Amino acid sequence: MENREQHDHDSGHDHLSASQQTPLRPDAFELPDDEKIRIIEGHFAEIMHTLGLDLNDDSLKGTPHRVAKMYVKEVFSGLNPKNRPHARSFSNHYQYNQMLVERNITLFSYCEHHFVPIVGKAHVAYIPEEHVVGLSKLNRIVQYYAKRPQVQERLTIQIANELKKALRTENVAVLIEADHLCVMSRGVNDVSSNTITSEYSGLFREAQYRNEFLHYIGKQ
Ligand SMILES: Nc1nc2c(ncn2[C@@H]2O[C@H](COP(=O)(O)OP(=O)(O)OP(=O)(O)O)[C@@H](O)[C@H]2O)c(=O)[nH]1
Numbered sequence: 001m002e003n004r005e006q007h008d009h010d011s012g013h014d015h016l017s018a019s020q021q022t023p024l025r026p027d028a029f030e031l032p033d034d035e036k037i038r039i040i041e042g043h044f045a046e047i048m049h050t051l052g053l054d055l056n057d058d059s060l061k062g063t064p065h066r067v068a069k070m071y072v073k074e075v076f077s078g079l080n081p082k083n084r085p086h087a088r089s090f091s092n093h094y095q096y097n098q099m100l101v102e103r104n105i106t107l108f109s110y111c112e113h114h115f116v117p118i119v120g121k122a123h124v125a126y127i128p129e130e131h132v133v134g135l136s137k138l139n140r141i142v143q144y145y146a147k148r149p150q151v152q153e154r155l156t157i158q159i160a161n162e163l164k165k166a167l168r169t170e171n172v173a174v175l176i177e178a179d180h181l182c183v184m185s186r187g188v189n190d191v192s193s194n195t196i197t198s199e200y201s202g203l204f205r206e207a208q209y210r211n212e213f214l215h216y217i218g219k220q
């Protein structure tokens, strides 16, 4: 199966450089989900066994399969282009040409360095030109790119890029605020800091529009 991320490069509004794409093996999409689950289940059983856990225990014996299924079908389902949301755009026939903000979008991702959760909110906005999309598609785009091992910077850029393509405009803003469990629950064990990343393009490079967006999301 072809690499959809590479294929997407053909589209007019795609500015992702190779290093802004999730690093995937060229043959990433060859294995069917069931086979991925079977392999991961085996490896995860090895991890648990190595940690000294008894896999015959009633409560633990299903864990390797549960984890494998959760990885492939849920928390990392955004690695599989077949799960990419179909954000069909339609004509902006109301000629709405002001800012639309979808704020406080629930965001669950996974830190690619430690494989522990990143939990936060995404706020996205656009100023339409000829096209609009259904509101829920904005949430779906955020969730699709979040369901990958990620760093917050790349996640922000990937969401912005997809919004530009779906909406066929450069007038897009994305701001993510998130807690990283790898910072909170281990390592530096800091439970009070959080991380903000943003991406502004088109009209949002101008202070007036950026400030309006920041005002709506309560950051100004
Ligand atoms: N830039 C960026 N860094 C992240 C993100 N999530 C986690 N990290 C950092 O990735 C780094 C990995 O650094 P390493 O020094 O290899 O890992 P480590 O020894 O576990 O580091 P500590 O977390 O400091 O204990 C850490 O500093 C994490 O805080 C993210 O979304 N963006």
Ligand SMILES: [Zn+2]
Pocket (backbone or CB within 6 Å): 111, 112, 113, 114, 115, 116, 180, 182, 183
């Ligand atoms: Zn981490």
